[in-house]
Amino acid sequence: MKVTLSVIKADVGGYVGHSSMHPEIVDIAKESLSLAKTGGKLIDYDVLHCGDDLDLIMTHTMGEEAGEIHKLAWDTFVKCTEKAKELKLYGAGQDLLSDAFSGNVKGLGPGVAEMEFEERRSDPVIIFMADKTSPGAWNFPLYKMFGDPFNTAGLVIDPHMHDGFLFNVLDVYENKIVTFSLPEELYDALVFIGAMEHYIIKSIVRKSDNEIAAVSSTQKLNFLAGKYVGKDDPVLIVRAQSGFPAVGEVLEPFTFPHLVAGWMRGSHMGPFMPVTFKTANPSRFDGPPRVIAAGYQIAEGKLIGPRDMFDDPSFDNARAMANDMADYMRRHGSFEPHRLPLEDMEYTTLPEVKKKLEGRFKTNE
Numbered sequence: 001m002k003v004t005l006s007v008i009k010a011d012v013g014g015y016v017g018h019s020s021m022h023p024e025i026v027d028i029a030k031e032s033l034s035l036a037k038t039g040g041k042l043i044d045y046d047v048l049h050c051g052d053d054l055d056l057i058m059t060h061t062m063g064e065e066a067g068e069i070h071k072l073a074w075d076t077f078v079k080c081t082e083k084a085k086e087l088k089l090y091g092a093g094q095d096l097l098s099d100a101f102s103g104n105v106k107g108l109g110p111g112v113a114e115m116e117f118e119e120r121r122s123d124p125v126i127i128f129m130a131d132k133t134s135p136g137a138w139n140f141p142l143y144k145m146f147g148d149p150f151n152t153a154g155l156v157i158d159p160h161m162h163d164g165f166l167f168n169v170l171d172v173y174e175n176k177i178v179t180f181s182l183p184e185e186l187y188d189a190l191v192f193i194g195a196m197e198h199y200i201i202k203s204i205v206r207k208s209d210n211e212i213a214a215v216s217s218t219q220k221l222n223f224l225a226g227k228y229v230g231k232d233d234p235v236l237i238v239r240a241q242s243g244f245p246a247v248g249e250v251l252e253p254f255t256f257p258h259l260v261a262g263w264m265r266g267s268h269m270g271p272f273m274p275v276t277f278k279t280a281n282p283s284r285f286d287g288p289p290r291v292i293a294a295g296y297q298i299a300e301g302k303l304i305g306p307r308d309m310f311d312d313p314s315f316d317n318a319r320a321m322a323n324d325m326a327d328y329m330r331r332h333g334s335f336e337p338h339r340l341p342l343e344d345m346e347y348t349t350l351p352e353v354k355k356k357l358e359g360r361f362k363t364n365e
């Protein structure tokens with residue numbers, strides 16, 4: 001059976017500030033998707049949140065970029081925004097950039113990761129959802145899962161993975177996609193994907209049969225009128241086992257809380273902390289950046305789960321390390337590399353301050 005898994009997310013308002021999600025918002029989203037399931041539009045659904053980002057997880061048979069599914073997500077976010085406005089939640093409707101839906105949520109603010117696949121005999125899927133960071137945050141763990149044999153033993157010992165994977169990488173400045181074939185082009189790929197705010201891994205397919213393995217929410221990223229829009233709070237779908245990395249290989253990269261861009265005012269580097277659903281409420285300096293992992297078995301399109309995959313003491317060391325790193329990075333205050341380079345900050349006073357000081361900059365003779 002062919003099934004489509006669509007994960008569509010938006011920040012419709014934070015509780016309190018940008019730290020978390022009000023429970024009534026989740027209830028409204030569940031009710032909206034429940035009606036769509038009863039009406040036959042969806043096979044199944046789930047609603048989760050990471051920090052102030054609401055994640056709609058939906059299965060159906062309409063394929064990727066289906067207008068009906070995108071409209072359902074959009075209408076759900078609009079309903080949630082109405083409640084967020086009533087409760088005066090922070091930044092109500094923050095990610096709904098347009099007043100009118102025009103067939104597809106791409107470019108309207110919400111983030112989207114979708115994949116259509118033939119359901120296997122058993123189909124484990126991990127959905128990662130993040131807050132206080134940008135889609136470039138997935139580059140490092142995706143490289144580890146699908147490119148690094150020290151992380152993924154299957155690249156060496158599973159005959160179905162041994163040929164490697166194709167990495168489709170988006171240049172967010174030029175809006176162009178380039179494909180790298182790993183392992184042969186590993187060194188070429190790393191030149192680009194190491195620059196995670198410029199080149200972002202969009203999807204990964206298995207080389208032996210072109211089967212989709214992973215998709216991230218890079219679609220809304222673009223450079224509009226000289227400004228980089230849609231930098232925030234990404235989701236990622238990864239398929240596991242039987243010719244893909246094992247569930248444990250998919251999770252292993254998050255034992256290292258690598259530094260990502262985001263955190264306070266979207267303008268700081270900080271450690272990417274793997275947390276449980278319950279503790280996905282970034283509060284310290286609006287962070288540090290968080291990631292949750294929801295595991296599902298897909299059965300005839302039904303979402304059997306979620307299992308809270310980071311609810312495991314074996315991620316305690318990563319969390320402790322992330323807290324130490326957060327202390328270390330915070331002490332830099334306004335200095336790089338804690339604060340992002342001037343051109344990468346989401347908030348900036350640079351133009352005004354520069355203007356104010358016009359004429360005070362003298363040529364250095």
Ligand code: 13P
Binds near residue numbers: 246247248
């Ligand atoms: P099981 O033998 O428990 O199915 O595990 C297989 C495997 O690949 C674990 O990584």
Ligand code: 13P
Binds near residue numbers: 132233263265285
């Ligand atoms: P969000 O992108 O999660 O809304 O966070 C914005 C922010 O400025 C946090 O300090």
Ligand code: MG
Binds near residue numbers: 011017018052091094
């Ligand atoms: Mg917010």
Ligand code: MG
Binds near residue numbers: 011
């Ligand atoms: Mg957020």
